[in-house]
Amino acid sequence: xxxxxxxxxxxxxxxxxxxxxxxxxxxxxxxxxxxxxxxxxxxxxxxxxxxxxxxxxxxxxxxxxxxxxxxxxxxxxxxxxxxxxxxxxxxxxxxxxxxxxxxxxxxxxxxxxxxxxxxxxxxxxxxxxxxxxxxxxxxxxxxxxxxxxxxxxxxxxxxxxxxxxxxxxxxxxxxxxxxxxxxxxxxxxxxxxxxxxxxxxxxxxxxxxxxxxxxxxxxxxxxxxxxxxxxxxxxxxxxxxxxxxxxxxxxxxxxxxxxxxxxxxxxxxxxxxxxxxxxxxxxxxxxxxxxxxxxxxxxxxxxxxxxxxxxxxxxxxxxxxxxxxxxxxxxxxxxxxxxxxxxxxxxxxxxxxxxxxxxxxxxxxxxxxxxxxxxxxxxxxxxxxxxxxxxxxxxxxxxxxxxxxxxxxxxxxxxxxxxxxxxxxxxxxxxxxxxx
Numbered sequence: 001x002x003x004x005x006x007x008x009x010x011x012x013x014x015x016x017x018x019x020x021x022x023x024x025x026x027x028x029x030x031x032x033x034x035x036x037x038x039x040x041x042x043x044x045x046x047x048x049x050x051x052x053x054x055x056x057x058x059x060x061x062x063x064x065x066x067x068x069x070x071x072x073x074x075x076x077x078x079x080x081x082x083x084x085x086x087x088x089x090x091x092x093x094x095x096x097x098x099x100x101x102x103x104x105x106x107x108x109x110x111x112x113x114x115x116x117x118x119x120x121x122x123x124x125x126x127x128x129x130x131x132x133x134x135x136x137x138x139x140x141x142x143x144x145x146x147x148x149x150x151x152x153x154x155x156x157x158x159x160x161x162x163x164x165x166x167x168x169x170x171x172x173x174x175x176x177x178x179x180x181x182x183x184x185x186x187x188x189x190x191x192x193x194x195x196x197x198x199x200x201x202x203x204x205x206x207x208x209x210x211x212x213x214x215x216x217x218x219x220x221x222x223x224x225x226x227x228x229x230x231x232x233x234x235x236x237x238x239x240x241x242x243x244x245x246x247x248x249x250x251x252x253x254x255x256x257x258x259x260x261x262x263x264x265x266x267x268x269x270x271x272x273x274x275x276x277x278x279x280x281x282x283x284x285x286x287x288x289x290x291x292x293x294x295x296x297x298x299x300x301x302x303x304x305x306x307x308x309x310x311x312x313x314x315x316x317x318x319x320x321x322x323x324x325x326x327x328x329x330x331x332x333x334x335x336x337x338x339x340x341x342x343x344x345x346x347x348x349x350x351x352x353x354x355x356x357x358x359x360x361x362x363x364x365x366x367x368x369x370x371x372x373x374x375x376x377x378x379x380x381x382x383x384x385x386x387x388x389x390x391x392x393x394x395x396x397x398x399x400x401x402x403x404x405x406x407x408x409x410x411x412x413x414x415x416x417x418x419x420x421x422x423x424x425x426x427x428x429x430x431x432x433x434x435x436x
Contacts, residue, residue: 023313024053028071029083030064030300031244033267034133034340037330038321044329045320052313061242062186062398069394072097077307080314084129085188086120086299087387087394093128099304099311100126104319112324112344116367117299129301130322134342135263136366137196137295138359139283142276145169145176145256159200159225159286159294162257166233169256178233180255181226184242185405187397192296192386193260194404195397198222200287200294204376205388205425210434212425214400214418223414227407239409251275259285261298262366265359266338282362284369290377296386297370299343342367392432399424 029035035058042054057079059067064083071078072092084092092098104110110118110127117134121127139162141153149168154161166178182193195205203218213219230238233256235249243260247267250258251274258264271277285295302318304311320326327339327347336356339347341363347353348364357363375385382388387397400421407417429435 023051023310024055025080025310025313025317026055026057026078027081027083027317028057028059028064028068028079030061031058032061032263032300033247033273034263035083035300037334037338038132038326041326041329041333045317048320049313049316052316054317060244061188062184065186065188065394072305072307075307077305077309079305080308080310081317082303082305083132083300084303085301086117086297087188087384087389089121089129089301089303090123090389091391092303093123093126097306098128099306099308099315100128101130101304101315101318102126103312103315104130107325108319108323109346112346114343114345114364114367116297116370117343120297120299120372121301129299129303130318131299131301131343132322133263133340134299134367135261136297136342136363136370137193137260137285138262138265138362138366139257139259139285140250140265140268141165141257141281141283142169142253142255142279143281144276144279146281153281153283156284156293157286159197159288162259162286163225163229163233166229166257170233175254176256177235177249177254178256179229180235180241180246180249180258181230181238182242182246182260183230183234183238183405183408184240184245185398185401186242187387187394187401189242189401190405190408191397191401192298194222194226194401196285196296196386197226197294199376199385200285200290200292201225202288202290202292202377204378204380206380206382206429206434208379208381210381210429212422212429214422214425219418219421220414223404223407223418227414230408239405259294262359262363263341265363266341266357269357269359270337282359284362284366292375292377293369295366295370297367297372298386390434392428392434396425396428399428 117131121129151165170178182190201222249255253276268274268280285293287293304314330339336353370385372383403417403420406412407414
């Protein structure tokens with residue numbers, strides 16, 4: 001063999017090895033703090049899986065939903081791993097759009113997943129998405145502002161107490177607003193909050209014959225209460241604020257209370273991220289005395305679309321990111337306070353986590369108290385706490401959310417928003433064949 005032949009052969013072998021190892025997973029994810037942290041820790045995954053590279057598409061919540069839904073419905077094949085929620089998983093699995101997660105590995109321990117979270121990601125006994133973090137919602141509040149106002153937060157407050165306290169701790173001259181709530185339009189943004197809130201006011205999206213209920217007094221009570229409270233005690237521009245905007249306001253000391261996802265607790269209680277970390281208390285989501293609290297049930301989960309050509313590698317990544325070992329990795333790098341919450345029984349049995357996370361019990365109690373099968377005071381034909389688990393909800397929910405966001409901004413009245421919501425929901429449900 002000549003030297004030239006040897007060198008050519010060696011180069012070809014190297015090129016082939018490079019080609020063989022260059023399997024790149026494209027992962028679509030949301031720009032929430034836990035997901036950003038995951039991206040920073042993926043050197044651990046790459047070290048354990050040297051043949052797999054990762055490419056991230058990180059998007060704001062509403063944009064992520066739109067792009068991922070379009071891609072999977074049209075079989076576009078852009079993504080190998082999807083970040084999706086409890087709403088999409090059963091609907092998409094039944095459409096054949098997701099692959100079952102049958103090979104998460106011997107050490108994965110599916111039975112360690114919290115039953116309330118796991119059941120929402122399971123169809124016909126098969127898991128179609130693995131929860132990265134699970135959540136309900138609860139009240140986060142400033143203990144120092146409450147003390148100064150002579151107030152004591154109950155573990156289980158009412159909406160009337162929340163409204164009174166919000167007005168008392170508001171000091172607009174100092175840019176301290178009594179309450180921060182979602183106002184940004186979107187079925188998973190303002191409508192997640194308002195649907196959960198409306199459940200506690202006795203409202204419902206549809207009656208048992210699928211007729212929209214926005215013309216009923218319970219919805220008017222909900223929206224009147226919300227708009228007036230935000231006008232009196234909310235921050236300016238609230239109709240543009242979603243989860244991330246309100247998180248930033250709370251962390252910088254601008255909010256007396258924030259009612260939102262339990263996953264936010266670690267961010268507001270972490271002194272590296274929050275200016276008020278040592279002043280934060282937690283309480284259950286409020287109620288109106290009707291037997292339902294205004295808290296939801298959700299998991300941001302990782303799923304593998306049926307259109308991927310890289311299913312084996314994709315499932316390896318899903319297993320890594322949602323494993324007990326990943327929680328241990330986060331704890332090692334950033335402390336137990338920041339371990340992804342709401343997915344595993346073992347986390348809530350961990351003494352180190354309980355010690356670090358003062359909100360652990362409140363989070364677990366909130367998750368366990370939400371019942372997707374009986375979300376409302378009056379009977380309904382649907383499941384889902386802060387959403388309605390039908391394919392049409394995504395479009396209807398966002399359209400209704402736009403009306404309610406406009407009412408919050410003062411562009412239309414509460415009555416106009418509800419009238420428009422009733423008309424558009426009736427039109428779409430009739431078109432879809434729910435209303436005969």
